[in-house]
Amino acid sequence: MKSFLESEFTVVRDEERCIRCKVCVNQCAYETHCYDAEDDRILSKDENCVNCHRCVIFCPTHAIRIEQNVTGYTQNSNWSREAIVALKKQAEYGGILITGMGCDKPNFTYWDRLLLDASQVTNPSIDPLREPMEIKTFLGSKPDRIELEEVDDDVVLQTKLSPQLVCEAPILFSALSYGAVSFNVHTALAKAATEFGTYMNTGEGGLDERLYKYGDHIIVQVASGRFGVHPGYLDVGAAVEIKIGQGAKPGIGGHLPGEKVTEDISRTRMIPVGTDALSPAPQHDIYSIEDLRQLIYALKEATDYTKPISVKIAAVHNSAAIASGMVRAGADIIAIDGVRGATGSAPKVIRDNVGIPIELALASVDQRLRDEGIRNHASVIVAGGIKSSADVIKAIALGADAVYVGTAALVAMGCTLCQKCHTGKCPWGIATSDPWLTKRLNPDIATRRLTNLLRAWSLEIKEMMGGMGINAVESLRGNRMRLRGVGLTDTELKILGVKMAGD
Amino acid sequence: MTEESLSSAIRNRINMKDGIVHVDAGGLHYKDLNTILRTLGNPVPIVHIENVYGQRYIGTDLSNNMEIHICGTPGNDVAAFLDGSTIIVHGNAQDGVGNTMNRGRVIVHGRAGDIVGHSMRGGEVYIREDVGYRCGIHMKEFEGKKPLIVVGGTGQDYLGEYMAGGTLIVLGLKMGSKPIHHARFLGTGMHGGVIYLRGEAVHTSKEVQIKPLDESDYKILRRDVEAFCKEFEIQPEPIMECEFTKLIPASKRPYGNLYVY
Numbered sequence A: 001m002k003s004f005l006e007s008e009f010t011v012v013r014d015e016e017r018c019i020r021c022k023v024c025v026n027q028c029a030y031e032t033h034c035y036d037a038e039d040d041r042i043l044s045k046d047e048n049c050v051n052c053h054r055c056v057i058f059c060p061t062h063a064i065r066i067e068q069n070v071t072g073y074t075q076n077s078n079w080s081r082e083a084i085v086a087l088k089k090q091a092e093y094g095g096i097l098i099t100g101m102g103c104d105k106p107n108f109t110y111w112d113r114l115l116l117d118a119s120q121v122t123n124p125s126i127d128p129l130r131e132p133m134e135i136k137t138f139l140g141s142k143p144d145r146i147e148l149e150e151v152d153d154d155v156v157l158q159t160k161l162s163p164q165l166v167c168e169a170p171i172l173f174s175a176l177s178y179g180a181v182s183f184n185v186h187t188a189l190a191k192a193a194t195e196f197g198t199y200m201n202t203g204e205g206g207l208d209e210r211l212y213k214y215g216d217h218i219i220v221q222v223a224s225g226r227f228g229v230h231p232g233y234l235d236v237g238a239a240v241e242i243k244i245g246q247g248a249k250p251g252i253g254g255h256l257p258g259e260k261v262t263e264d265i266s267r268t269r270m271i272p273v274g275t276d277a278l279s280p281a282p283q284h285d286i287y288s289i290e291d292l293r294q295l296i297y298a299l300k301e302a303t304d305y306t307k308p309i310s311v312k313i314a315a316v317h318n319s320a321a322i323a324s325g326m327v328r329a330g331a332d333i334i335a336i337d338g339v340r341g342a343t344g345s346a347p348k349v350i351r352d353n354v355g356i357p358i359e360l361a362l363a364s365v366d367q368r369l370r371d372e373g374i375r376n377h378a379s380v381i382v383a384g385g386i387k388s389s390a391d392v393i394k395a396i397a398l399g400a401d402a403v404y405v406g407t408a409a410l411v412a413m414g415c416t417l418c419q420k421c422h423t424g425k426c427p428w429g430i431a432t433s434d435p436w437l438t439k440r441l442n443p444d445i446a447t448r449r450l451t452n453l454l455r456a457w458s459l460e461i462k463e464m465m466g467g468m469g470i471n472a473v474e475s476l477r478g479n480r481m482r483l484r485g486v487g488l489t490d491t492e493l494k495i496l497g498v499k500m501a502g503d
Numbered sequence B: 001m002t003e004e005s006l007s008s009a010i011r012n013r014i015n016m017k018d019g020i021v022h023v024d025a026g027g028l029h030y031k032d033l034n035t036i037l038r039t040l041g042n043p044v045p046i047v048h049i050e051n052v053y054g055q056r057y058i059g060t061d062l063s064n065n066m067e068i069h070i071c072g073t074p075g076n077d078v079a080a081f082l083d084g085s086t087i088i089v090h091g092n093a094q095d096g097v098g099n100t101m102n103r104g105r106v107i108v109h110g111r112a113g114d115i116v117g118h119s120m121r122g123g124e125v126y127i128r129e130d131v132g133y134r135c136g137i138h139m140k141e142f143e144g145k146k147p148l149i150v151v152g153g154t155g156q157d158y159l160g161e162y163m164a165g166g167t168l169i170v171l172g173l174k175m176g177s178k179p180i181h182h183a184r185f186l187g188t189g190m191h192g193g194v195i196y197l198r199g200e201a202v203h204t205s206k207e208v209q210i211k212p213l214d215e216s217d218y219k220i221l222r223r224d225v226e227a228f229c230k231e232f233e234i235q236p237e238p239i240m241e242c243e244f245t246k247l248i249p250a251s252k253r254p255y256g257n258l259y260v261y
Ligand code: SF4
Pocket: A011, A027, A028, A029, A030, A031, A032, A033, A048, A049, A050, A051, A052, A053, A054, A055, A056, A066, A427
């Protein structure tokens, strides 16, 4: 069948600058560039280009520019280029369209319509350069009250505290499963989490034994496929997370195609090389809150009550009621992933149309747990579209204990959001298990990029807190009075629990 | 942990007789029961847990080499994440027997509920009578680890769902010499491993194919059926006289052609 699809991008090469070094030829994972020896020229097949910028960055003479294909269809507000391309692809292949990364639609972000407060005249701001600022965060169940006893002039805590994760800043790395990302990415995340004092999350693909030494800074995930889940894996992590859902694809499972299941990945997932790793949509032992409780307590039993158990869900319409059930089921941490949460591979139709924005889910979950008097029983981590320190601090003011960052961490390591993770050919060596490509990501350099990012955000968070006259992140948590909305309807303001700017 | 570290209330539940440790589980919380099992550890090979009334998670994550007899009815998730040890249930078991187990043996002298061997990766599970829905769901094998489930009775729908490895044998012993297994959607999403049914299936999913058994299949079957028979003191020969059906995945990648990249 003749394809009616056009190239999405155009490669523009400045012939004057090009020195025929062939770096672009070697760097492109999609075989876009080739060298024509006869004419001594580099040629490009535009139709292969995914706009990953690999050649743009690596061209020593900056000779390459990638443009959106300017040959647009006739202007039409209803039938966008995206809609037309999707139709043509489906007409040609007859299958579910797959994509990578998070929802790219506008209008789902509320962070940018929320503004932070600052101290002026009536209360002093604090200078974080001169005064201590506490952003250390403890994640886990907190007691309703604590009992102290005086013993020989000393005060001794009598209440037995639940296990806690201790983060130097309220930022953790989101679940990125080995197989979806490379070993080097897992290594960099684990090292950065250890160096900085936070946590990475294995995702559902298990943990390579070479990384067990970072276990104190790793949250191990248990998902429906139970890949790589065995007693040693549960023992090594600092916490265990039950994955019910993920923001990019609420309600569905995942299929890691057999060709990505290489030797190493097979060892970690504990399945034979080359077989599809199918994660069923539901956990087949969880059909109710009561069943969830059963798995939570099975994991508590398996880890002898020494680790917090987290439960991760996608933000959906009735998240607040579900969250209440999760807390009552015994979760020490609940993680909620909003509609903008990313993935290595998901049906595009689901990524872009299912779930709700994390800001709204967070506001209603936090409120519900407060109303029911159980907010202290679990910490809340939010995920799905946290792209700056401002988003982190707004999330905390809205009621989160901490955030998970996935996409932001990948961008720090080199990702350019080309949304082609599902092809397994990530040109930045991130979302791939191809040895030729994984070599591109040096774990030590990536670790530095990640710790730099965490440091930068921490400094910014402290600056913003100081400006508000707050010196401990605890005082900001759920402090919605320090937020104001712009461009929001009354209903939106009501759900977010914030006032309109000016009010 | 040592036995001394247990509270006296729990310690009173333990009683040693003829080299066998007896634990009275009546009214005991599963947490305390598992604490006892973990505490006993290696030097104590045989444990009898008596008066079990529905406690969940018995034997979760046990990695030593005990032989644990459960007298009564254990609750859900018996032997979850098991990593060694043998657990023998003298009675019926409920849902989640051997959930995500890695190693060890589970023997049930009765029936078992849903999702027997959910995601198990290694070890053996023998159920004397029937099992509920989704038996063997997502069991998988890896290198030296090859899980085995043998069911003496029959199973409910979605037997072997999402199966990715291992062996699931269903004998239908109470169904005469030509059992017809009525479970529907057998092997839905199956992409690895093998199911042997004594007799025939009425409703298999489109992801499985029925294959004739060859000599190597019979070798496996004879070995595993004999192991089953030994546990329950049954004669293996008459069982093997019947014809078996072999189900294997139609493809290693049942959902490979649904997507456009
Ligand atoms: S796919 Fe990436 S490396 Fe290849 S031509 Fe396009 S931008 Fe350059």
